Amino acid sequence: MIDGHTKLFGLLAHPAAHSLSPLIHNTSFKITGINGAYLAFDVTSDGLADSLAAMRAMGIGGFNLSMPLKTDVIPLLDEVTPRAERLQAVNTVINRNGHLTGDSTDGQGFVDALKQRAIELAGATLTVLGAGGAGRSIISAAVDAGVTKIHVFKRNNASFMPVKHQLEAWSTAIEVTDYDDEAAMIHAVDTSQIVVNATNLGMAADSELPINQAVIDHFKPEHVVVDVIYFPLTTPFLVAAKKRGSHTYNGIGMLVHQAAGSFLEWTGQKMPVDAVIAAVNQEVARRQK
Numbered sequence: 001m002i003d004g005h006t007k008l009f010g011l012l013a014h015p016a017a018h019s020l021s022p023l024i025h026n027t028s029f030k031i032t033g034i035n036g037a038y039l040a041f042d043v044t045s046d047g048l049a050d051s052l053a054a055m056r057a058m059g060i061g062g063f064n065l066s067m068p069l070k071t072d073v074i075p076l077l078d079e080v081t082p083r084a085e086r087l088q089a090v091n092t093v094i095n096r097n098g099h100l101t102g103d104s105t106d107g108q109g110f111v112d113a114l115k116q117r118a119i120e121l122a123g124a125t126l127t128v129l130g131a132g133g134a135g136r137s138i139i140s141a142a143v144d145a146g147v148t149k150i151h152v153f154k155r156n157n158a159s160f161m162p163v164k165h166q167l168e169a170w171s172t173a174i175e176v177t178d179y180d181d182e183a184a185m186i187h188a189v190d191t192s193q194i195v196v197n198a199t200n201l202g203m204a205a206d207s208e209l210p211i212n213q214a215v216i217d218h219f220k221p222e223h224v225v226v227d228v229i230y231f232p233l234t235t236p237f238l239v240a241a242k243k244r245g246s247h248t249y250n251g252i253g254m255l256v257h258q259a260a261g262s263f264l265e266w267t268g269q270k271m272p273v274d275a276v277i278a279a280v281n282q283e284v285a286r287r288q289k
Helices: 021-032 045-058 082-087 106-116 133-144 160-170 182-191 236-243 252-267 273-288
Strands: 007-013 036-042 062-065 092-096 099-103 125-129 149-154 174-178 194-197 224-227 247-249
Touching: 007 021, 007 045, 021 036, 021 252, 021 273, 045 092, 045 099, 062 252, 082 099, 082 106, 082 133, 092 252, 099 252, 106 133, 106 224, 106 252, 125 133, 125 182, 133 149, 133 160, 149 160, 149 182, 160 174, 174 182, 224 236, 236 247, 252 273
Parallel strands: 007 036, 007 062, 125 149, 125 194, 149 174, 194 224, 224 247
Antiparallel strands: 062 092, 092 099
16 A cells, blocks of 8 residues: 555656556555566657656656666766676666665576576677667676686677777677677577577567578577567567477566666565566556557
8 A cells, every 4th residue: 555655666758657566566566565666758868868867856666767777877877887887788777875776687587587498608709789778787696607608699780880999898608699690699609508699680570580490490499599679478489499499488587587686776676577487477467459
């Protein structure tokens, strides 16, 4: 029940109304008995500074952010964590008595989602398709988790060389290759245990696969294949991987576990992830109808 002691948290995004974050966090507050409420606020870059000032003035406990606010917020904060500094992106802001700290829980959400399935990254080889925000957060967290090798495939556009230099400077385990190099991609898949689609190909009504069938033909039953997309629940990429017998997982695990990271920083308590994942699956299935 909302009362005079209820602590407010929220999402800053544009648009914001479609977000599953209020469902995730308010379900968690209800189950844990924490007196909190989470709302979605439609905020653009122009209104971000005022929103942060209100956060300080009103004692709001914390915010999540979506792009482009994840990068725009950094100069407005008092402090950022090392992983947020590395990524130059913040998805979580924690308000400690007016001192605003920015963190990035996205990549660790990926790692924790795999851990929940008893899949460890330490010593593993990964192939990551795409080097946008989601891809970079996964790559960063995978390095911290102790992977042996990460094959990253990125479109050879104007940002290719800057991103290649940035990522490969993080770790000698990272190798960034042109997305169109099919032979290199096949070799990467053959030597990887985990393959991740971090592009937006296959989202919503998009039926396009992120890779050619010639690469998919190298998927094996022992492969773990992850798509960061969660709408639809089963993407064309995951359908193709299932046909090869691979273990497949959509993006709901990463979505909930990155939120669990925010929840822990704000409240000091663990999110009831199993119950939240069930609630999110139910809601996404409803929206797909």
